[in-house]
Amino acid sequence: MALKNLWEQERSQRLQITAERRQKVKQWKQLTQQELHLQADMLHQELSSFVTSLHNDRNLQQQQFQQEIVERQLEILQIKTDVCQRQQEYRQQRAAKAQALFQNLQNFRAILHNSVWDDYSPEQPVSPTPVKEEKSVVTVPKWSISRSAIKANGFRPSANTMTKKVPALNADTAKSKVQQYIQQAEGATLIEIEEVIGLSRVQTIDVLRSLIKQGVLEQRDRQYFIRQQAISGQT
Numbered sequence: 001m002a003l004k005n006l007w008e009q010e011r012s013q014r015l016q017i018t019a020e021r022r023q024k025v026k027q028w029k030q031l032t033q034q035e036l037h038l039q040a041d042m043l044h045q046e047l048s049s050f051v052t053s054l055h056n057d058r059n060l061q062q063q064q065f066q067q068e069i070v071e072r073q074l075e076i077l078q079i080k081t082d083v084c085q086r087q088q089e090y091r092q093q094r095a096a097k098a099q100a101l102f103q104n105l106q107n108f109r110a111i112l113h114n115s116v117w118d119d120y121s122p123e124q125p126v127s128p129t130p131v132k133e134e135k136s137v138v139t140v141p142k143w144s145i146s147r148s149a150i151k152a153n154g155f156r157p158s159a160n161t162m163t164k165k166v167p168a169l170n171a172d173t174a175k176s177k178v179q180q181y182i183q184q185a186e187g188a189t190l191i192e193i194e195e196v197i198g199l200s201r202v203q204t205i206d207v208l209r210s211l212i213k214q215g216v217l218e219q220r221d222r223q224y225f226i227r228q229q230a231i232s233g234q235t
Contacts, residue, residue, distance in 0.1 A: 115222065174199060174207050179216060179226070187225045 177197050182188050188196075194204045208224060211217040217224050 115219070171207070171210075174203065175211060178204075178207050179211060182217065182224055183226045187223045189223050193224070 174197070178193055178199075181193065181196060185192070190201075190204060190208070193199070193208070194201060197204070199207070208217065208219075212219065212224075215227060218227050219225075
């Protein structure tokens, strides 16, 4: 009987110890669950805050990026506008320069045409007369006509030259006649020389160019004169 009471007493003690342990485990489990819930809540809050901050940063960066894109587009548009304006100015300057150059070219052509051909119109082509060399030596007559008489008569040759056909002259004879006429007339134009001597336009120009190259003649204001050096050399 005493043994049974002892065993029951030990059994109740073991049951009580087990109950206390179960109670401690339950309390520890509750504390652990509470702590886990707290940590989970804190982690969730931190994660939400991080996500919100990340989302805000992303929106801010996106706005900045869009603003930079707009600024770049404005800069590109401004550059294109400047380029178009500069191209237009360059085209206008080039057109003005081309117009000025073309005008200068026309003026130069007009001056060259007037200085070489005098009043000759390009619409009247002049066929060059072939020069035939003569074996006989032609004596050069002295011209007794003056410049004032030539202007009064309208650059017409004398009656003898009008009635007789002027023979073809060689280069030396033509040069001699032109030089002698210019010296006696104290200067003459291209048309005067052409009509008085009886040469074609091409022959007259060739003779005058040759005499200018030789230093015998000089040209001033569409007229041809004997150089002073040539006159002094002849005397």
